[in-house]
Amino acid sequence: MNKVVEVNNLFFSYEEELILQDIDLEIMEGDFIAFIGPNGSGKSTLIKLMLGLLKANKGEIKLLGRSIKKFNDWTKVGYIAQEVRGFNESFPATVKEIIASNMYNEMGFFKILNSDLEKKIDQTLELVGMLDYKNQQIGNLSGGQKQKIFIARTLVTNPDIIFLDEPLVGVDTESQQEFYKLLAELNNELDITIVMISHDVHVISDQANKVACFANDSIFVHQADGFCCDNYFDTLSDNQMWVERHQHQGGENAC
């Protein structure tokens, strides 16, 4: 199995504050890895580093076998942020236009849609079960529907890996279940590697095959199978308790 992401000896600090210290992490092809941990423990930071949006102080990150500094094949990488962040609800854009925009690099000299690309949009919308909403304005959809559209936008370029940064904040429970079902399909059937930040430890440990716990500048990776999330559940908001509990359980493969 190929390594999709490799992080070696990574250090990162915001000004004086050390966020990530000597991080090593491997994400393999077909993994569904969940990033969990208290606020400010560096989950989003690590994803931003993996996407080259932030620069590490020290260490190396390889994405799909290439150093992030030289990486340029962004069609193979999807990123879905928290819906609420920087999204203008009244932006005049239909679902079709949102998805089409991601095919910029597949368009010819004129960056407009042809019938092949249009067909691909339909197929992708069908896959996420949103074909009926093709001509709707994006701002009029519910939170869960919007996230499905953003998944579709990512899928339209056939990515190898998708990063999701707390995509289900503000989404109702029923839509969340549908969303997880979709992620499982993408992971199992299309073999897309998934990296997802979540605070919903119960649910995510059922879905993911690996769980990376962020605490005290470091990461501990567990197999999700048998991951005793109940022990972590109450400690999410308290960094210190989180670490103590973790040490108590004894490092790697704690359960």
Add this chain to the structure above:
Amino acid sequence: MLEIFTYGFMQRAFIVGNIIAVIAALIGVILILKRLALIGHTLSHVALAGVALGMLLGVYPVYTALIVSVIAGLGIENLRKKYNDYAELSLSIVLATGLGLATILISLTNSNSSIFSYLFGSISLVSWQDVMLVLPMGVLIIIIMGALYYGFFFLAFSEREAKLAGIPVKTLNILFIVLVSITISLSMRIVGGLLISSLITLPVATALQVSKSFKGTVFYSVLFSVLAVNSGLFISFYQDLAPGGTIILASVGYLLFVLLFNFTKQKVT
């Protein structure tokens, strides 16, 4: 043929006016969706300094306006990165510089009447030289905007996500600001420096009331812009008024009409 079309200067005004109408709307859609509507206002003041400089040097003023506003546009783009969270601050800085320069240069030129035509627009002064500059430049801007349609769309929707999708964000931003600067300089002749930013924003504001898609917004912006320029030119000719004023008031008229139409429709349903 209507009397208005028999005059050479009106023919030129209609050619230049309609090209300006189309490019101002195309540029305007992206500017407004990027929440940078005031760039038009800023660059028009800088372009005014360029006009005054041209007059002082005895060069065709639209050329100097072009050069000065492109430089200022690139300056804004650069400052916008520095003041990332306060993008409008970069506009204030460039606006102040442009207006200060314009005031000094105008007081040095001693040709207040010509400056007046660049402030408020003029139809009788549109020359063949203007047509020969606006026509190819306008067509070029339309082709570039059409060619990079989805790139500009993504840029307006989310710059960060566009970057992650592998879109050359930096290049497109720079190209776009250059196109904005050119559009403003070209428009000064007919709409005037003080009013061009209104021609950039008002038709888009009207289109946003009508359309829910990007394609529709682009289409209606161009439609309302062309309508405003043509009705403004008609009124300007028959009532002997400055075209800048009549064009802008015509676009305000269309906006009010659409707002009223939507309001009544909501009341009925």
